[in-house]
Amino acid sequence: MNPLVLWFHKMGSPPTFYRVAGRLLPWCWALSVGLAAVALYGGLVLAPSDYQQGDAFRIIFIHVPSAWMSLFIYAFMAVNGFIALVWRIKLSETLAMASAPIGATFTLICLVTGSLWGKPMWGTWWTWDARLTSELVLLFLYLGVIGLYHAIEDRRQAARAASFLALVGVINLPIVHYSVNWWNTLHQGTTVKLIGPSLIDSRMLWPLLTMAVATKFHFLASLLGRARVDLIELEGGKEWARAIALGEGARP
């Protein structure tokens, strides 16, 4: 067999994934916490105040990475949901469902920090404009996926039903992203661009990007931890899961 396909087959098997994920976990946490600390120092201490927003702009260092993660995790969940629906790979079902609560957490952080930023800058905690409303819909989509997953008794059937809902919700991703271009909104447009120069001072940009990487590692670590537990629960009747349960039972 093709070595790449072989690798996927091996990683797709729950016991192998459990072992490899366990080895990666501490590194992911360390990178996430370490990079976040560097980013916080850069953002709160080193970066200069904004000439218009003063120090209130410093919320950007958590608000924007959280917003990026809310979209990134949804896309990740949808891709795994698609794989779960088409090829019925158990690991993909697990990854899709494990990523939903993490995505919901980042979406909630994005909404709350945005509200705390909006009050001093716009004079309101909340307004029903395109960007804010579509991000709120994203939170409801996450909650819908989580709710549907827990409403169905059979774990694998539940994962497939919730994956389908996640796929339908993909339509919201471009709406969130382009909402600031398509509609008149209070929310400012894109300042950090993949193509072309970003409209932000480099002393503000590097902490922002560092935090973006830190949140990626947080997601990876949380995802691996959650998927490991889910796999044990899903495969409770199998030998490898029993061995882990009994092996860790020896310890207090």
Place this chain on the structure above:
Amino acid sequence: MNEFFAMGGYAIYVWPAYAVFVVALLADALAPLLRRRRVLAELRGRLLRQQTRDEGTTP
């Protein structure tokens, strides 16, 4: 240092935002650890019950 915590007068907005970020992500990190403990305990209990039942049926 006081100037740092004052955040140019925006302290009541900046620090709660950072607090929400840290607390929410901490909760997200701890949730799988707590669930792991519960799932393993449950599985262990099931295995032990099974074991005692099996021992009871064989004379």
